[in-house]
Amino acid sequence: MSSIPRLHLDDVYVVVAAYCEPDIIMETVGTLVDCFPHVVVVDDGSPDATAERASRAGAVVLRHSFNLGQGAALQTGIAYALEQGARYVATFDADGQHAISDLNRMLEVLKEDNLDIVLGSRFLGESPDLPRLRWIGLKAAVLFTKLTSGLRLTDTHNGLRAMTADAARKLKITQNRMAHASEIINGIARLRLRYREVPVTIRYSEYSLNKGQKLTGSVNILVELLVGWLVR
Amino acid sequence: MIIKILLITLLAVLAVFVIWQKITSPAVRSTALIVLAIGAYFVWQPEHANVVAHVVGVGRGADLLMYLWVVVTFSVVLVLYLKIVEMSRMLTELARRLALSQPIYPPDRSKP
Numbered sequence: 001m002s003s004i005p006r007l008h009l010d011d012v013y014v015v016v017a018a019y020c021e022p023d024i025i026m027e028t029v030g031t032l033v034d035c036f037p038h039v040v041v042v043d044d045g046s047p048d049a050t051a052e053r054a055s056r057a058g059a060v061v062l063r064h065s066f067n068l069g070q071g072a073a074l075q076t077g078i079a080y081a082l083e084q085g086a087r088y089v090a091t092f093d094a095d096g097q098h099a100i101s102d103l104n105r106m107l108e109v110l111k112e113d114n115l116d117i118v119l120g121s122r123f124l125g126e127s128p129d130l131p132r133l134r135w136i137g138l139k140a141a142v143l144f145t146k147l148t149s150g151l152r153l154t155d156t157h158n159g160l161r162a163m164t165a166d167a168a169r170k171l172k173i174t175q176n177r178m179a180h181a182s183e184i185i186n187g188i189a190r191l192r193l194r195y196r197e198v199p200v201t202i203r204y205s206e207y208s209l210n211k212g213q214k215l216t217g218s219v220n221i222l223v224e225l226l227v228g229w230l231v232r
Numbered sequence: 233m234i235i236k237i238l239l240i241t242l243l244a245v246l247a248v249f250v251i252w253q254k255i256t257s258p259a260v261r262s263t264a265l266i267v268l269a270i271g272a273y274f275v276w277q278p279e280h281a282n283v284v285a286h287v288v289g290v291g292r293g294a295d296l297l298m299y300l301w302v303v304v305t306f307s308v309v310l311v312l313y314l315k316i317v318e319m320s321r322m323l324t325e326l327a328r329r330l331a332l333s334q335p336i337y338p339p340d341r342s343k344p
Contacts, residue, residue, distance in 0.1 A: 055337075055338050055339065056339065058338045059338060060335050060336070060337055060338065061335070061336040061338075062332060062334075062335055062336075063331055063336065064327045064328075064331050065327050065330055065331075068323075068327055072328070075328070076328045076331050076332065079328065079332060080332055080335065083332065174321070176320070176324055
């Protein structure tokens with residue numbers, strides 16, 4: 001798949017949170033393991049074949065006994081990666097909308113420019129077929145993040161991230177469900193991490209559109225964040 | 233008169249339940265019994281509830297009870313809510329430890 005030999009990526013752990021993705025998980029994991037020796041899939045309590053297929057495709061699989069949410073699943077995978085002595089941790093969506101080449105570039109930027117975290121942005125890059133409603137929702141999230149964290153980001157809800165082990169250790173995700181994306185951004189601001197956005201391409205397939213967040217999801221995220229602040 | 237008998241009977245049943253169950257601590261049990269006793273007293277002598285209400289500046293005893301009820305209910309909801317949040321955090325931690333303790337390795341690679 002990639003021109004970068006796997007040996008150079010031995011210190012990178014790619015974390016994939018998966019919930020009920022039996023149809024696409026083998027493809028996603030398959031392309032990842034071609035390039036990365038350490039792929040960790042956290043199966044978030046799927047009642048189907050997601051875990052078994054991810055394992056068959058070559059990933060280490062961690063299973064939540066019941067569904068906890070994407071944030072919790074990512075945190076479990078990150079905890080595993082740190083336990084295993086990862087130097088770099090990446091997050092990658094299970095639904096196959098990210099490109100391996102983008103992740104490779106992000107890791108290069110992370111290492112070469114001595115950053116703490118690199119975030120993928122679909123608005124700096126090309127994202128063909130991004131639906132209008134989705135665009136409005138994502139832009140609203142960007143504005144909200146700017147107001148609450150002060151960070152000037154173009155895409156706050158992108159599942160493609162690469163960070164150092166140190167940053168991953170500090171950015172402990174406590175928002176179990178979808179508010180974790182904003183939580184990471186707030187953490188970057190709070191911890192003053194060195195960050196950069198890198199343009200990435202999101203492939204909006206019919207599959208990922210059906211699985212992805214609806215606009216109504218952002219209301220839930222707001223509520224989750226508010227509750228998180230109240231009971232911190 | 234019927235309402236007095238009915239309410240006091242119900243309060244008595246509750247009191248028996250409070251004494252019988254062994255889940256809560258003695259302190260909680262005593263407090264619950266005192267509250268039940270006060271309730272029974274005001275059911276029997278509603279005019280005395282009016283007196284107490286007048287003292288604190290509320291028109292009727294029933295109104296005073298309702299205001300207290302709202303405050304207590306809200307506090308209970310809040311406490312329960314915080315407890316649920318706390319419990320879900322603990323559950324997350326538990327599920328995470330369990331997941332981390334049993335990694336499933338891919339078939340073609342042995343344990344690293």
